[in-house]
Amino acid sequence: xxxxxxxxxxxxTGALRRRLLRELPPEKLLPDSQPAYMASWIYLFGVxxxxxxxxxxxxxxxxxxxxxxxxxxxxxxxxxxxxxLWSVELFLSFMVIHLWGKFFMAAWRGxxxxxWITGCVAFFASxxxxxxxxxxxxxxxxxxxxxxxxxxxxxxxIGAYFNVMDFGQMxxxxxxxxxxxxxxxxxxxxxxxxxRGIVPPIGAVTPESETPTEQRTxxxx
Amino acid sequence: xxxxxPRQETPxxxxxxxxxxxxxxxxxxxLLAVTLLTFGLAALFSSPDEKPATISAWTQADPADFTATAxxxxxxxSATAQYGPPYNTAADGQKLGPLSLQKWAGVKHPIDTANDxxxxxxxxxxxxxxxxxxxxxxxxxxxxxxxxxxxAYTDALGKAPNGDPAKVTSGDYGPxxxxxxxxxxxxxxxxxxxxxxxxxxxxxxxYTRALLFLADGSYLQDQARAQHLGxxxxxxxxxxxNYPGQAWLWLYTFWYQVQPYKSSANADALVWGTMALLSAxxxxxxFIPGLRDIPRxxxxxxLIWRDWYRDHPTPRGDAART
Numbered sequence: 001x002x003x004x005x006x007x008x009x010x011x012x013t014g015a016l017r018r019r020l021l022r023e024l025p026p027e028k029l030l031p032d033s034q035p036a037y038m039a040s041w042i043y044l045f046g047v048x049x050x051x052x053x054x055x056x057x058x059x060x061x062x063x064x065x066x067x068x069x070x071x072x073x074x075x076x077x078x079x080x081x082x083x084x085l086w087s088v089e090l091f092l093s094f095m096v097i098h099l100w101g102k103f104f105m106a107a108w109r110g111x112x113x114x115x116w117i118t119g120c121v122a123f124f125a126s127x128x129x130x131x132x133x134x135x136x137x138x139x140x141x142x143x144x145x146x147x148x149x150x151x152x153x154x155x156x157x158i159g160a161y162f163n164v165m166d167f168g169q170m171x172x173x174x175x176x177x178x179x180x181x182x183x184x185x186x187x188x189x190x191x192x193x194x195x196r197g198i199v200p201p202i203g204a205v206t207p208e209s210e211t212p213t214e215q216r217t218x219x220x221x
Numbered sequence: 222x223x224x225x226x227p228r229q230e231t232p233x234x235x236x237x238x239x240x241x242x243x244x245x246x247x248x249x250x251x252l253l254a255v256t257l258l259t260f261g262l263a264a265l266f267s268s269p270d271e272k273p274a275t276i277s278a279w280t281q282a283d284p285a286d287f288t289a290t291a292x293x294x295x296x297x298x299s300a301t302a303q304y305g306p307p308y309n310t311a312a313d314g315q316k317l318g319p320l321s322l323q324k325w326a327g328v329k330h331p332i333d334t335a336n337d338x339x340x341x342x343x344x345x346x347x348x349x350x351x352x353x354x355x356x357x358x359x360x361x362x363x364x365x366x367x368x369x370x371x372x373a374y375t376d377a378l379g380k381a382p383n384g385d386p387a388k389v390t391s392g393d394y395g396p397x398x399x400x401x402x403x404x405x406x407x408x409x410x411x412x413x414x415x416x417x418x419x420x421x422x423x424x425x426x427x428y429t430r431a432l433l434f435l436a437d438g439s440y441l442q443d444q445a446r447a448q449h450l451g452x453x454x455x456x457x458x459x460x461x462x463n464y465p466g467q468a469w470l471w472l473y474t475f476w477y478q479v480q481p482y483k484s485s486a487n488a489d490a491l492v493w494g495t496m497a498l499l500s501a502x503x504x505x506x507x508f509i510p511g512l513r514d515i516p517r518x519x520x521x522x523x524l525i526w527r528d529w530y531r532d533h534p535t536p537r538g539d540a541a542r543t
C-alpha cells in the first residue's frame with residue numbers, strides 16, 4: 001500500500017458513508033440537469049405536492065402552537081385553519097394528479113417499484129391524516145363523521161383500537177404519528193426518485209444504442 | 222412455433238442527453254405559488270365551522286326524541302345497546318365473509334347504556350325525592366319487569382301526539398316516566414352534557430359516550446342531513462356548507478350507493494374489504510401482469526412525452542415492458 005494513500009477505516013460508519021456516496025452521490029442527489037425527455041407540465045405536480053405538504057405542515061404547526069380550540073375563538077385562528085384546509089385540498093389534488101400521471105407513464109419501470117409503493121403508502125397515509133383532521137375539528141362535522149365512521153372501523157375490528165370518538169387519540173394521530181409517517185415516506189420517495197432518476201419514455205432507447213433491434217431481458221420492476 | 226418476443230428493458234435514465242434544470246429554483250417557486258394560492262383561497266372562501274350539537278340543544282329542540290332515546294338506552298333497545306363489539310356483547314357485529322373481525326376484536330370500550338347514559342347521571346346529581354324513589358324501584362325490579370316497563374312506555378310514547386311525554390296515556394310504566402323526565406331536566410340545564418363528557422374524570426378527551434347517545438337519537442342526524450352529510454347523500458365526502466370535503470373518499474362512498482353493499486347487513490365490512498383489496502392492487506400494480514400493461518396499451522404516455530417521440534420515433538414502443 002502506498003504511504004500517500006489515505007487508509008479507509010473498516011468500521012460500520014465508514015461502510016455506511018461509502019454506501020451512501022456510492023448509491024447517492026451529490027450530483028445524483030441535487031443534479032443541475034435533467035434528462036431531455038423530462039418536458040411536460042405533468043412533472044410539475046410532484047414538486048407542487050411537496051410544496052403543498054410544506055404549507056400544510058406550516059399551517060398545522062401554527063394551529064398546534066395555539067391549541068385545538070384557538071381557531072373556534074379567534075378570527076386569526078379561523079383564517080389559519082382556512083389556510084390549513086385549503087392547503088390540504090391542494091395537497092391531495094396535486095398528489096392525485098401526480099399519481100395518475102405516474103400511472104400513465106408506468107413510472108415503476110426500471111427497478112422503480114419501491115418508488116411507486118412508497119408513493120402509494122404516502123397517499124394512503126395522507127388520506128388517514130386528513131380523516132383524523134376532520135375528526136379533530138370539534139364541531140358538527142367531526143361529530144357526524146366520527147359517529148358514522150365508527151361503523152366501518154368497528155366492522156373490521158379496527159375500531160376496538162382506533163376510537164374515532166376519542167378526540168385525544170385522534171388529535172395525536174393527526175399531529176404526531178401520521179405526519180411523521182408521511183415525512184419519512186416523502187423523504188424515502190424523493191431519495192428513490194433521485195437515486196434511479198426520472199423514468200425514461202416507454203420504449204425509449206439511449207442514443208448510443210438507438211437501433212431497432214436492441215432488445216434485452218428486463219429485471220424485476 | 223409461436224414464440225413470445227422478449228420485452229425491451231427500461232434503460233438507465235442517466236444515459237440520456239440532459240438539459241440544464243434548476244431543481245431548487247423550481248421547488249422555491251412552487252412553494253411560493255402554493256403559499257400565495259392558499260392565502261388567496263383562505264381569504265376568498267374561509268372554512269366552515271358549524272357549532273357542535275349538544276344534548277342541551279337536543280332537549281330544547283326535540284324533547285320527545287330525547288325522551289324516546291333515553292327510554293331505549295334504559296331498556297337496552299337503542300342502537301348502541303344492541304351494537305355488539307367494541308361496546309358490548311349484545312350482538313356479534315358484522316362479518317367479512319367467514320371472518321368475524323368485529324367479534325374477534327372484543328369489547329374494548331364497554332358501555333352499559335342504562336347505567337352509563339341514564340342511571341349514573343341521575344345518581345350523580347341532587348335527587349328530588351320522587352327520583353330517589355324511582356331509582357330504588359328500578360333497582361329492585363327484575364330485568365324482565367324493567368323490560369316490560371320500558372317497552373310499554375316506548376309504545377305509549379309512540380302513540381302520544383308528537384311523542385310528547387306529557388300526553389302519554391296512563392299505564393304501568395313503573396318508574397320510567399319519572400327517570401326520563403328528570404334526565405330531560407338535566408339535559409335542558411346542560412348538566413347532562415357535562416356529566417357524559419366528564420365520564421368520571423376531571424381531565425379527559427374521550428367523547429364516546431356522549432356521541433353515542435347523540436347518535437342514537439334523530440337530532441344529530443337531522444342536523445347532518447340538513448348539511449347534506451347523510452350516507453345516501455354521499456355524505457362521507459361532503460363538508461358542511463358549500464365546501465369541498467374529502468373528495469378523495471369518493472370511491473369509498475360510492476360502494477354504499479350500489480348493490481349488494483347498499484342493502485347488506487355487512488355493508489361496512491364489505492366496503493372495507495373491497496377497499497382493502499383495491500388498495501392492495503394499486504400498491505402492487507408494478508407486479509400484476511395485465512394491470513401494469515394498461516399504460517402501454519392506452520398510449521396516454523405518447524401525449525406526455527410527445528416532444529420526445531416527435532424527435533425520437535420509437536420503432537418498438539409497443540414492445541417495451543411496463
